[in-house]
Amino acid sequence: PPKQEVVYLAVRKIPPFVKKDFSQIEEIYYCGSFYRWKGIEVAFYALTKVPELRLKLVGGGEKRRVEELRELAQRLSIIDRIEFLGFKPPEEVFSLLKKEAKLTLIPNARSVHNFFSFPIKMLEYMATSNIVIAADTPVIKEVIKNGENGFLFTTGEAESLAEVLKKVLSLPPEE
Secondary structure, X not given: OOOOXXXXXXXXXXXXXXXXXXXXXXXXXXXXXXXXHHOHHHHXXXXXXXXXXXXXXXXXXXXXXXXXXXXXXXXOOOHHHEEEEEOOOHHHHHHHHHHOOOEEEEOOOOOHHHHHOOOHHHHHHHHOOOEEEEEOOHHHHOOOOEOOOEEEEOOOOHHHHHHHHHHHHHOOOOO
């Protein structure tokens, strides 16, 4: 028989369910790289319409790309509501998602990359008991059922993301 191996994707072990208090959500987390196709700009534009929310960015990219994002945040007058946390080791990201995060984001832009790749980070978001808000790419829609186990917005549309953010922030905590 062929040799069998366990291949870990995102979560090496499934943590126990963590009951979180969703009565007050003030920040949303994005974890990953800052490539253009990741759609971080969409999140920035949406943030201009949701002033009660801060965005924490875990990860990064080349220095020039980080500076572009900082400049955009400055132009949009949201720089004071965005925190660039930089790269973190996987264990630290997992701990942050488990202990601090409540609301998480996959803001993917319209790109061929997003229609054929699966965002492993989504599994980490879910495994750490967070609310997931994600772009409605075909691959993501295979896992996230809007309003059931996460929330979807129209890929690449900041207005759609802003509306979903407002909806989630207005939900009673038990939902």
